[in-house]
Amino acid sequence: MTIAARLLPWFDSHGRHDLPWQHPRTPYRVWLSEIMLQQTQVSTVTGYFDRFVTALPDLPALAAAPLDDVLALWSGLGYYARARNLHAAAKACVERHGGELPRDIDALVALPGIGRSTAAAILSQAWGDRHAILDGNVKRVLARYHGIEGWPGTPAVERKLWLLAESHTADSTLPDARLPDYTQAQMDLGATLCTRANPTCLLCPLRDDCVAHREGRTAELPTPRPGRTLPQREAQVLWLEDANGRILLQQRPPAGIWASLWTLPQFEDADTARDWLQKNTRTDSTTATTLPAIAHAFSHYKLTLHPHRWHGIALRDRIGDNESLRWVARNELTKLGIPAPIRRLLDS
């Protein structure tokens, strides 16, 4: 029996049919959900999704919104390039595609933030077009089902998996009308049964034909990523408040970590922070409180933040040579894109 033949009946009774983007399942909502779900789990996304579509219910609304609004709606979700690309893609659709997402794989991939798998997921779910997806779930399912060796992050292994995914999607017994369900079913299987740790093979519709299950190797496949030790970095952050309780925020550079987001002024070491403070503020009659350090992990390094809080700060008249500093009232913080650990700190 084919994968689709086993998967579809399982999906009908055990798949997820109540995800927010399934009702209604419009191209815009499918697209937004796919972008939010890149490297992000469903449980994390649902709250952000509802808030986002309430604020920006369709593609033209997204295209017309200021980027700052989009980043504020994204604040805390991570990988902020997704939000910038989403916004840019919406604008491109208004200019080039009449305000709608194109129903074409190449036109979709040409949009920023949409790669091969995301384009396929949009086309198959929104329109029922026959395209294979290859996300983390499908990679894990196929690596086990076929007993594919090697870390799926390597191009050679990924090539293999794409070919397998395409051959299963080409199944002639898989009706056109069921492409949205087949696509969803693959992800549901990976997310609910064929999980990374402790998969529930007992309930799996594919287990009779699964190489990893047959050979007792589900714990070894897919091959894990080679280990890395993450470098450790430190930074000082200044939490400055003026006499009115407003907080001084600084917009980060357009590239790099937390690009274009608003954070507390951040420095590599205490000396640099002190110099900046003396040059740009009048701190004569104030004293600092040093707050507990904050540990934060990125995918490629660890960062320890050392916050220092000052009250009653006034800036000197001539302040630096850029426009990236802004006094922000506490109740205005929700309107800005602020990294999660900084927002947590300010809310504490």
Place this chain on the structure above:
DNA sequence: AATGCGGGGAC
């Protein structure tokens, strides 16, 4: 082909 890019859930 390798690296940069967040935040949190699961263990």
Place this chain on the structure above:
DNA sequence: GTCCCAGCATT
């Protein structure tokens, strides 16, 4: 603590 998640863009 570690690992990795509905990946893509850049180099």
